[in-house]
Each structure stands twice: as C-alpha cells, then as structure tokens.
Amino acid sequence: MASETDRMTEQPADLPAGRGKRFVERLYRLRIVGFGLGFLCIASVLLGQQRGIVLWSLAVFHGFIWPHVARRAALACEVPYRGERLNLMADSLFGGFWIVAMQFNVLPGVLILVMLSMDNIAAGGVRLFIRGIGAHAAGIAVGVLVMGVKFAPMSTMTTIIACLPLLIIYPIAFGWAMYQVSQKLAARTREFEHLSRTDGLTKLWNRRHWEGQLAVEFERCRANGYASCLLLIDLDHFKRINDTLGHPAGDAVLIAFADLLRRHFRAGDSIGRYGGEEFGVVLPGATLRETQAIVRELLMRVREQAHEPGASCPCTISAGIAQLTCDMPDYHRWLLEADRSLYQAKAQGRDRIVVAGTAAPVAAADART
16 A cells, blocks of 8 residues: 655646656555555454465565565556556555455455555545546456455454554554655745746846835835835946857856845845846845945945956946835836936946936946045
8 A cells, every 4th residue: 555645636648758756666665564564454354264375375465575566567667657556556456356355354444445545545636536446346346256255344353453553554654755745845836936036047036026025125115114225237338248258158247246246235135137137136224325335335346356357247337226215106116216327327437326316426436435
C-alpha cells in the first residue's frame, strides 16, 4: 500500500518522457511499509484457516517482492508516472483478490481496501479512486473464479492484533509523506512567487511588483502623514555599450549596477528595474534632504567607477527625485513627477540629479561637494 500526494489531480496526456521518477520513489518507500504490514494481516488469516502453499507463496510475493517489481516496472516505462498509476491499479486488484482469499474476513479486508482507496484518492483524486473501486471489484471477481465463495467474516484476536501495526503505523507514514510533499510544494510556491516578482536579469523587483510597492507606500504615507521620496535612475548612454561591446556586456553592466544599488540603499528601500536601463527606488520615510544626500553619494560612486580601467559599470547616471506631496491624487502622479525630473536631468546634460519642483539641478560639479 502506498500513497503520493503531489499528484492531486489528473495529469495531462502529454507528459514528457521520464516524468514521475520521484513519484515512483515515494510510492516505493510507502509500498514497502504498507505491503509488509499488510502481509501480517493476511498471514494471520491464512494461518487460522490453514491455507495451502500457493496462497502463502502469493502472500510472500505480494508483501515483500511486489514493491520492488512495481518500482522497476514503473521506472522502465517511458513515463514512470503513468507506469506507477498502473501499479496502483494492480495494488487494488490484489486487494480485491485477498478479500476472497481471506474468505471475506471483515477487519483485515476492510482495512486493506480503505488503505488502498486512500492511496488512490491521494494519488489521483476522485477519478483514480473510482478506478480503484473498479479494480477492487475485478480482483474480487478473479478470486471468486479461482477459489469460489466462502464466508468466514469473524476476526480472531490473533488477526485483530496482527492488523494493529497496519492500522497504526501506515497512517503515520502516510501523513509523514503528505507533510514532506506539502513542504516541498510550499517551498516551490514561495520560489515561484518570488520569481514572478523579480526581474530575471538583475534579480531586483520587476516593474509590476515594484509599482505595487510604490502604490502601497503612497497609501501608507497618505494615511500616516509622513514623508517619502521616489527616485528614478537611468544609465547614461547605455545604448553605446550594447552597440560597441555587445548585449552580453550590456547585461553584465546592468547586473553590476543592480548589485551596486542593493549595497548602496537602505534595507527597507524598494528597488526595482523599471525598464531597460532605468531603475526605480522607493525610500520610505526619507526626507528630500536625506534622499538628495543618498543619491549624491551614488552619483559620485558611479562616476568614479566609470573612469576606472575595466570598470563593471563604465557609464554615469541621471536621476530624478520626487517627494510625495499632499496634492498628488494617486501614485501615478508621484511616478510622473519623478519621470519628468529624470527627463530634465537627461535633457540638461546627464550625470546629474533633478528634484521635482525645483528649477536648478544638482549637477556633476555640485555632487562633488
């Protein structure tokens, strides 16, 4: 008896070759536990009924050899996942057969059918559960054809005790398997969520998520009445790098600059790639004076590095700053003010900072003081 909980729904028909090996391995481990314990249930009944060598041999095969055969058979399939689902149906077929072989002994029969059905519904939902019921019925039919029908539904104390390990241990193993899979799924979900929020090249926030952060900060400032500033940065003449050195070199510059931004700004600042060679930074709680000081220092660092031999970021930057004001109706206006300031910085010669609402830029010479 085995279970797989990371396949909760029916799989598509176009599964790639090799898909489902981990599924097979998890089932293999649980099948070893479940079928080994299930052997105790069956053996207690066969012993009490003094059954022959054929059924005993089949019970030994099913309890201790079949899990290994099933694993090898599934892994030999082009798509192991499909092979393992066939193994689950074989498990259910065996289960139905043992119901007849045990002469419909109630406790072990019900226990085996319930555990197998639990496996099927965990591995493939209602559809596989229904197929499993059909396989149980087919197994019962095979058993009736081979052995006829005899009823001995009462369970002896020996059988009751023999069923306890399966009743106690297997659900614990099943629950542990479910927990492990749920933890892996949760980790993958967190990873996918993070990937959906980050830019693939720079690993900064992508534009969609960064604008979401900007909107949240706008509403927080409006509600609490504290200052915040928005910064847009553009790498000057970045197109020349792509044209002269190639796009891989341009990508390397973007990555290096993103790393510089992460090191330069505060831990609570939200940094994102706004588009192309343009970046945005939200500075929660920062005053205009504080923001100007931070950006001046960044401007100087980038300028100094740009002239170093083999510089990782061989260009200067232009920046536009906008402080949140009470007359801004929404965050789009805040963003527009920062964008206008950036445009002015580029129009006035680049390598400088322009603050929204001020006529004089912070030029390259001013930034040195």
